[in-house]
Amino acid sequence: MRVVIVTESFPPDVNGVAHCALQTARHLVDRGHAPVVVAPAPAPGHKPDASAPCPVVHVPSLPLPGYPQVRVALPSRRLAATLVEHRADVVHLASPFVLGVRGMAAAARLGIPAVAVYQTDLAGYARTYMGAGEAAAWRRIRSVHGAADLTLAPSTAALRDLETHGVPRVELWPRGVDTARFRPDRRDEALRRELAPNGEVIVGYVGRLAPEKQVELLAGACGLDGVRVVIV
Numbered sequence: 001m002r003v004v005i006v007t008e009s010f011p012p013d014v015n016g017v018a019h020c021a022l023q024t025a026r027h028l029v030d031r032g033h034a035p036v037v038v039a040p041a042p043a044p045g046h047k048p049d050a051s052a053p054c055p056v057v058h059v060p061s062l063p064l065p066g067y068p069q070v071r072v073a074l075p076s077r078r079l080a081a082t083l084v085e086h087r088a089d090v091v092h093l094a095s096p097f098v099l100g101v102r103g104m105a106a107a108a109r110l111g112i113p114a115v116a117v118y119q120t121d122l123a124g125y126a127r128t129y130m131g132a133g134e135a136a137a138w139r140r141i142r143s144v145h146g147a148a149d150l151t152l153a154p155s156t157a158a159l160r161d162l163e164t165h166g167v168p169r170v171e172l173w174p175r176g177v178d179t180a181r182f183r184p185d186r187r188d189e190a191l192r193r194e195l196a197p198n199g200e201v202i203v204g205y206v207g208r209l210a211p212e213k214q215v216e217l218l219a220g221a222c223g224l225d226g227v228r229v230v231i232v
Contacts, residue, residue: 003028003035004083006103007094009070010039010056011049017119021094022052023178029053036086038079040071040099057082059099073099080106088112095119096144104147116148117173118158123165124212138165145170200228207232 007021021037028035035054040061042048048056059078061071079099083091083106091107093100093116100116107114122141126133145151145167152173153159162170196202203221207213215231222229 001028001033002087002089003033003092004086004088004090004103005035005037005092005094006079006096006100007037007039008073008097008099009095010037011052012042012046013069013071017095020117020119020175022049024092024094026053034086035092036082036088038082038099038103040073043068043071073102075102079103080110083107083110083112090115093117093148096148097122101144104144108147113149114147115150115152116145117152117154118145118162118167118170119154121158121212123161142166195230196228200226202228202230204230204232 005021005025007017009015009018010021011018021039025035025037037052037054037056039056039058041058042061043063048058057078059076060074062074064070064072079102083103088107088110089112091103091112091114093103093114095118096104096116097120104114104116118141123134123137126137141162142165145162149169151162151167151170153162153170154173154175156172159170159172192202203218205213205215205218209215209231218229218231221227
């Protein structure tokens with residue numbers, strides 16, 4: 001199958017959308033499919049990721065005002081041209097917002113099925129950083145994902161949110177575990193004794209410390225007997 005992955009972010013960017021798009025491309029290649037990635041060009045001075053398992057087409061981009069590490073794609077003919085040249089069977093839209101919306105429109109014009117992956121909680125961002133605008137964010141989400149042939153949600157909670165707010169054609173696509181990096185023979189008993197000296201159950205969070213991550217929800221676990229909360 002010939003797949004065009006249109007993503008709002010890709011390595012060398014470091015974030016969940018970029019990582020997920022890279023892993024999707026890797027798994028498609030491993031299974032004998034032929035993916036191509038379309039992504040915003042990285043910032044000047046940042047080299048594209050040489051470990052990409054497939055061709056990557058970069059479109060011109062600018063930094064997002066107030067959040068310069070995020071690149072926003074500019075309009076470009078390269079997107080539609082890639083769909084045509086690659087003879088895409090399906091378009092995979094990773095967290096569509098700007099480039100992904102253009103990818104969805106191009107796919108519709110060309111009669112190519114489009115699958116959108118819901119990864120970014122826009123409504124949560126609006127609630128956290130603006131204190132308002134949540135309803136507008138959901139209207140945007142409905143508009144974007146309603147145009148896709150299928151939307152994939154990463155969790156049952158996300159699936160319920162999407163369906164509750166009127167997004168059609170939603171299916172669950174749970175995240176897997178990288179068994180090459182996370183497996184029993186990599187267990188470090190010395191580190192575990194350091195983190196939980198009395199054999200407590202470890203509840204861990206690994207990720208960015210940002211308001212929208214709601215790490216404070218783990219506070220309730222801190223007072224539980226036999227539990228140690230670890231934040232990395």
